[in-house]
Amino acid sequence: MKIDLKELKKDQKANAKARLEFVRMYAKWIRKTPNKVWSKTLAKFHDGQI
Amino acid sequence: MGPCTGNEVCTSLNRLFLLILIMEIMYSNRKIILNREWFEIDKFTIRFLKYLTEAKIRFAVISGYVAISLGRSRHTEDVDIFVEKVPFQQFKYFWDAATLEFECINAANADDAYHGYLLNNTAIRFSDKGRYIPNVEFKFAKTDLDFYSLENAIDLILNDNLIKISPVELQIAFKAFLGSEKDFEDAAYMYEILKEKLDLELIRSFMIKLKISKSAIKRIGIPI
Structure with a gap:
């Protein structure tokens, strides 16, 4: 198996950038969405893990 | 509403009006x-x-x-807290009460927790009895930044409950210092949520002290 570390590194960087972009977009959504709405969704998300 | 005339209630009301509405989070400098x-x-x-x-x-x-x-959408298994270093008797008072409801995962008793862990700069962890997660990671403040967090803690009033938190400006800078992808995402999130009310100069001064690179600052979204 041939692993192209250079290519993987490039993908890793692009993935990190995309994730940060998502976090910023998500924060913008939180800001414009009523607390009751976003927190209800998040409560399901968080509490599902416990 | 009529003008306030200087009594205590009006002062509080005026202060309330000074709070800035960001989404539905009310944020002033300290609260x-x-x-x-x-x-x-x-x-x-x-x-x-x-x-x-x-x-x-x-x-x-x-x-x-x-x-x-x-509102950040990620999981965590622990809640990290800095605690002021207190005399053993005061810690024991806390321990005796807290361990009626919680159990310490890694220390056997108050003496072990205080002398064996905390005084050696090792955190102790508490969870609900019989459960490992979630848990509180509890450590004594040690560095100047830890003491800054304690002395300048701000109030997070969540559903009328007070939670003292480290200043957000320091948390953003420190996340950049820690440097994992998760830390950058947390920093970018907190910055984006509260950016209008954060003290940019304070963030920058922490960034300088922590020797954060310009590219890292830019990644978080903070103007250089």
């Missing part, structure tokens, strides 16, 4: 007011912090839980 649905980890955290408050031990919640409480 974040947030009303939202409960998460289980909120209730766990508040139940635990009650024992510190009762023992008159100062603390500051830091890191992931703060971002999560403000």
